[in-house]
Amino acid sequence: MRALKIYAALFAQMLKVRLAYRGDFLADLFATALGGLSSLFFVLLFFVPVDSLAGWKRDEVLLIAGLSSMSYGLFATVSWNLFEFGDRYIIEGRFDRVLLRPISTFAQILCDQFRIPVLAETVIGAGVVATAMHRLGIGFGALEWLFVAVTVACGALLYVFVFTILASVSFHFEDRVGVAPPVFNVIPFGRWPQEIFPWPIRTLLRWVIPFGFVAYYPSTALLGRGSLKGMAALSPLVTLAFGVLAALCWRLGVRKYESTGS
Amino acid sequence: MPAVIVENLEKEFRRFRRREGLAGAFKDLFQRDYEVLRAVDGVSFSIERGERIGYIGPNGAGKSTTIKMLTGILTPSGGRIESLGLSPHKQRKQYVRRIGVVFGQRTQLWWDLAVVESFKLLLQIYEVEKRAGEARLAKLRELLALDEFLHIPVRKLSLGQRMRADLAASLLHGPELLFLDEPTIGLDLVAKDAIRALLKRVNDEFGTTILLTTHDLRDIEALAERVMVIDGGKIVWDGRLEALRDEAGEEATAEIELLEPAALPELQRLLPQVRFEQENPLHLRARFSKRAIPAAELLSRLVGALQVADIALPEPSIEEVIRRIYEKAGKSAMVAAQKQGVAR
Amino acid sequence: MNPVRALHLPAYAGFFVGQFHKMLAYRTRYVTGIISYLVYVTTYYFLWKAVFSRRAPDDAIAGFSGAQMATYVAIGWIARSFYFNNVDRELAEQVQNGSIAVALSRPVSLQGTIVASTLGEGLFRFLFFTLPISVVIFLLFPVAPPASALHAAAFLLSNVLALAILTQLNFLVGLCAFPLKNIDGVMRAKHYLIELLSGLLIPVAMFPGWLQSLSAWLPFQAISYLPSSLWLGHARAGAEWLGGDATLIGRVLLVQAAWVAALAALGAFCWGLAARRLSVQGG
Structure with missing residues (x-):
């Protein structure tokens, strides 16, 4: 709770700082929005020569991609530090300072930097989801809103936890790049109907790097299609399980740091 | 009862040894070589409340490693530390509320934020009660002459100003113990003098116990009442500054x-x-x-x-x-x- | 005067070897890099496979059959493992921490040192990334061989030019760090723009007409789409302006070289502006 309060205070400060350089902020916002749009634009381009993908129509695929963008934007805004963790904190030695403060080390890493323009991706994603839901004739009742909100929150947290697990590897292997990049590159897998992948990849995305739970399974539930729509209910549980795993990995890493200082 | 008791403190590291040359770098890809290093090798001392101690030694002597163990960042490989009645690494969160740490080379403030905003965040992080925090900040503003740059982002401060701001940041929560690692590094002569005078006032005014490492012996002469010299991971001299002076005088x-x-x-x-x-x-x-x-x-x-x-x-x-x-x-x-x- | 000396080639060679050395030191990046490319190819291979699986074998989309599309995806990503670099980020870091001033004091041009070190990185990538990645991908996915030996050679050369184009583009993006405090957004936008418009994710031939005409005037398709069309041996929709298959090789290489020259000139001009600002205002 206290961490949340500090979090909010820091966020307000960072926003103030970024807005002070208005030109810079707008340029960054524009460029980030362009980046976010291009990944959705790919879906549009893709459906120019193609009319359906494994039985999924364009708007249905856009629903998955939009949900995925919303979660990704929230995640990337708060947790860019997880990608730079090995470099910024271990190699450049900032973790010493983190250990000297009386709040959770993990909360501090998440608080330390905000990439506010990336929130544009969440906003664009929300627009796409709303449009797709409208065109697909899905109602906009309280239940649907709640479902989307929970889905996006779980998705964002799931990303955070997966990349926390990977960031804690930096405690053991000193390396600027870390092991996150290939998993980061798996994120786009989760933006497409899982049917197109052979079973090993589907299993991987369900149980190992569970990005299928971010947008795909919730979309099947929203659309009421396929035999796997029940999987959406598992989304919060999977998120919770990865949260526990992430906490364990982080603790182990901090303990290692305390004994070697690097 | 001393503020800090250190008995037989030890710390060992395993270090990766890089091979030379292109062929070596290639070999490192597959197999790595390690060596064991004894950074701190059976160090014992105790510190009384209110003392000002200079901790010196050549590069790689074990100064920083000792400081890191005293501040709870590193777990000792052997021996015992009891500081303010706590075990620094085991009760870290509780312990760090009562100590302040300044790293001369690295700021603890947020690079882009105005100094005063950093202070407000730190007060929140250390859960300092609002009134007490304001009073403390007012006192530090006067003591460290912070007003001239209180509203300027940290990255725009001169090194001397930044060090003053960092010093204030480490004192905001009223620590009983203050650790400083090279607090005057890179400063010009005037700024160095200012920092020394300020540390002395902090010690007088708040009774804060101070342990500092430095390479500048004028820091020691101006500040320390007691000097500890470490070399090769062992304390090779520990005594009053006057004793060191007498020895020098003889x-x-x-x-x-x-x-x-x-x-x-x-x-x-x-x-x-x-x-x-x-x-x-x-x-x-x-x-x-x-x-x-x-x-x-x-x-x-x-x-x-x-x-x-x-x-x-x-x-x-x-x-x-x-x-x-x-x-x-x-x-x-x-x-x-x-x-x-x-x-x- | 020794022409090699006059061009400061030994000095540039130092940057070449240095970059090579630097790459070797990152063993995690090496392993994770290979996995990443496998992930990329897998994603897009199955995406296109799903599209073509519901069509008759000879039912092509914009001139691409299913088999050709598989080859196109694999070859595109394999080539990317060679030409990719982070010149923009490295340059921006130098601008932000002020070490860029050192570039002004060196007797060699900044653009020259960057080209030399990206070539060093390119050779490293070719030997240690591209070759093993190719082996894995050729084993896992159905990739057709190049149209002819001549096409294969042209494909290799074309990718060196693609590397040069991307390097110059990245140089320009990196220079944005002079007016902007933070270029994360610009780098991200460039990244997606290149992935999309270079034809890496979807062939230019499948773009809607207006985007095809627009692409003809942009350097992006010279990074991926044109080199890959050399491997396949056909000029395709969206590149009709290149003429027939017979003159394809010569024209692709010419267009790429023209883009290298144009972007390098633009880069030199912008760097000139930045350098003047640096020496006048001290950064």
Whole structure:
């Protein structure tokens, strides 16, 4: 709770700082929005020569991609530090300072930097989801809103936890790049109907790097299609399980740091 | 009851050894070499409340490692630390609320935020009660003259200002113990003096116990009441600054300019308790202990025996003494290593 | 005067070897890099496979059959493993921490040193990334061989030019760090723009007409689409302006070289502006 309060205070400060350089902020916002749009634009381009993908129509695929963008934007805004963790904190030695403060080390890493323009991706994603839901004739009742909100929150947290697990590897292997990049590159897998992948990849995305739970399974539930729509209910549980795993990995890493200082 | 008790503290590291050259780098891709390093090797001391201690030693002697263990960042490999009644690494969150730490090379403030905003966040992080925090900040503003840059982003501060801001940041939560790692590094002479004066005032005003590491011995002379010297992971000297000064004072040198060359062997026979060195035929240096021969007596006997143009008695520096301590420690370490070699 | 000396080639060679050395030191990046490319190819291979699986074998989309599309995806990503670099980020870091001033004091041009070190990185990538990645991908996915030996050679050369184009583009993006405090957004936008418009994710031939005409005037398709069409041996929709298959090789290489020259000139001009600002205002 206290961490949340500090979090909010820091966020307000960072926003103030970024807005002070208005030109810079707008340029960054524009460029980030362009980046976010291009990944959705790919879906549009893709459906120019193609009319359906494994039985999924364009708007249905856009629903998955939009949900995925919303979660990704929230995640990337708060947790860019997880990608730079090995470099910024271990190699450049900032973790010493983190250990000297009386709040959770993990909360501090998440608080330390905000990439506010990336929130544009969440906003664009929300627009796409709303449009797709409208065109697909899905109602906009309280239940649907709640479902989307929970889905996006779980998705964002799931990303955070997966990349926390990977960031804690930096405690053991000193390396600027870390092991996150290939998993980061798996994120786009989760933006497409899982049917197109052979079973090993589907299993991987369900149980190992569970990005299928971010947008795909919730979309099947929203659309009421396929035999796997029940999987959406598992989304919060999977998120919770990865949260526990992430906490364990982080603790182990901090303990290692305390004994070697690097 | 001392504020800090350290007994037989030890820390070992395993270090990755990079191979040389392109072929070596390629080999490192597949197989890595490690060596074991004893950074701190059986260190014991205790610190009383309110003390100002200078902790010095050559590079790689184990200073930073000791500080990191004292602040709870590192877990010792052996021995015991009890600081403020707590075990720093085991009760870290509780412990760090009661200490302040300044790293001269690295700021703890948020680079893009105004100084005062960083302070507000820190007050929140350390859960300082609002009134107490405001009072503390007001006091520090006056003490450290922070008002001139309170609303400027940290990255725009000069190094001297940044150090003052960092010092204030480490004191906001009213720590009982203050650790400073190279607090004057990179500062100009005026800023260094300012920081020294401020630290002294902080110690007077709040009774904060201060332990600082430095490479600048003027920091030690201006600030420390007590000096600990570490070398090769072992404490090789621990005592009051005056004791160090006395030791420095005992060992004296005289620089003697002559009108005509002197016969050195004859002079040595006349004054066996003095060690003479000949720079050139007309310049002698005499090294002596004041206990063995008082300076006045030496001077009068020299004037009697030689055609003296000028005699100077340069003020002996503690730098000289510490150099001697390092040398002695180096020698004993070498002797110890040789003995080990024989034993093996 | 020795022409090699005059061009400061030994000095540039130092940057070449240095970059090579630097790359070797990052063993995690090496392993994770290979996995990443496998992930990329897998994603897009199955995406296109799903599209073509519901069509008759000879039912092509914009001139691409299913088999050709598989080859196109694999070859595109394999080539990317060679030409990719982070010149923009490295340059921006130098601008932000002020070490860029050192570039002004060196007797060699900044653009030259960057080209030399990206070539060093390119050779490293070719030997240690591209070759093993190719082996894995050729084993896992159905990739057709190049149209002819001549096409294969042209494909290799074309990718060196693609590397040069991307390097110059990245140089320009990196220079944005002079007016902007933070270029994360610009780098991200460039990244997606290149992935999309270079034809890496979807062939230019499948773009809607207006985007095809627009692409003809942009350097992006010279990074991926044109080199890959050399491997396949056909000029395709969206590149009709290149003429027939017979003159394809010569024209692709010419267009790429023209883009290298144009972007390098633009880069030199912008760097000139930045350098003047640096020496006048001290950064």
